[in-house]
Amino acid sequence: MGLTIASSLKFCLQVIGASWFVFPTFVFSVAIPESVDVVVVGAGLAGLTAAKDLLAGGKSVLILEARNRVGGKILNRPLKNGGVTEVGAEFVGPTQDKELGLKTFTTYNEGSNILYRSNSRTEYVSDPPLGVPPVDLLALQQVAAAQAQLDAWAGEINVTAPWMHPKAKDWDNITFAQYIALSAFFPDAKFLLDIVSKTLFAAESKEISLFYVIQYIASAGNETTKGSLSRLTSTPGGSQESRVEGGTGLIPQRLAEKVGLNRIAFNAAVACITKTAAGYEIKSKAGTIKAKKIILALSPPLINKIAFSPALPFARQQLNGLTKMGSIGKGIAVYDSPFWRASKLNAQVISDKGTTRATFDNTPVDASYGALMGFILGDQMRAFDAKSEAEIQTAIVSDYVRYFGDKAAKPTEFIVQRWDLEGFSLGAPVAVAPPRVLSIYGPALRKPVGGIHFAGTETADYWVGYMDGAIRSGQRVAKEILALL
Structure with missing residues (x-):
């Protein structure tokens, strides 16, 4: 039996305030309704996509967004010259x-790349088969061998449940740095693989598990194309291949327009979610609302900032608390x-x-x-x-x-x-996992808890850590909920 409203008041601090958002040249204040079918927490690509699909399915939706804008880790910044630049995902x-x-x-991508190594600057044309700069030949051979091994392991992964692989726990017992030390003992090889860790995860190789890296590589594809490390690291043919005219900030802006700004409450950081007999009560800085279902379109570390009554299951708590943003x-x-x-x-x-x-x-x-x-x-x-x-x-x-x-x-x-x-990001681009986290608690990543569903790029099957992964996750949770309501 759920908590009553009176008992939930003892559990949470009352948080009140107005919700204001400057959207291109307009200012909106959104009244918080008493209840909706679904509350979506987070107006990034995952939350906006889920809301759009739920509305198309005939459900009532309100998005609670902690910031005064949409987009999360996607953000256009205006320049003095009249242009824009992307300070987030691009x-x-x-x-x-x-x-x-x-x-x-x-x-x-026209012309030469630059390698700056050991206080020496070298211009080079990138070699597409290897995608690596001109360093010691033996180091290149070690990098190529490590890349082939990582791709082969990734090719064995079921992206919907990577933790089911029989070697998942073995891979998850060591860091990526330990794998590099065993596979790439030439200094140039270690340097190149450490750069991979930095550029993909914004984390040092000692901070993440080998299993996390393998499943991330596996996700860099789609239903007909296997993931590969070169697709993650390359510009032509890789994940840096293209950009958006006018900046990626236009993507959440367009989605928000489809959802409707009257369905997005800004400056509405969620403090507490309480289970009730009829569904859920959500307390935010913009007010309190009731809902049958909730979508948390947030990274696990941000979910960890919300109080739940009853508490989330242990596995989900561990996932939220042990992962960290890059x-x-x-x-x-x-x-x-x-x-x-x-x-x-x-x-x-x-x-x-x-x-x-x-x-x-x-x-x-x-x-x-x-x-x-x-x-x-x-x-x-x-x-x-x-x-x-x-x-x-x-x-x-x-x-x-x-x-x-x-x-x-x-x-x-x-x-x-x-x-x-950024207090409502805690880092970027994605929550990463140290050893002995994903193989143990990974099954909780996408598993609903009662009427609480989880979205966000971390929960994607394909393109974890990318905009596409966020959109996919929003589509998934909307389907989950539409099948139940």
């Missing part, structure tokens, strides 16, 4: 099949033009030194200005969490000068985004 790759309803363009930021330098292109550089760098060790060309499709984007990843991001934006800019521009020359020294504008410091 790339789209092959087999990421969901319809965007927007135009895409190919990520700039540590990531972006430093984007804007210039009058993409000057590096004249030097036949594509602006893609990997480096063993500096604040940003992986970079891309973030110039818009019309090349009306130039933009260099550098990822701040793992230990480097954490080292700068307490620094000022000016200090970060100085450090990153210094990196860009080392990579691209003196013309990089004076950007017309510089944008910093630190996802670690």
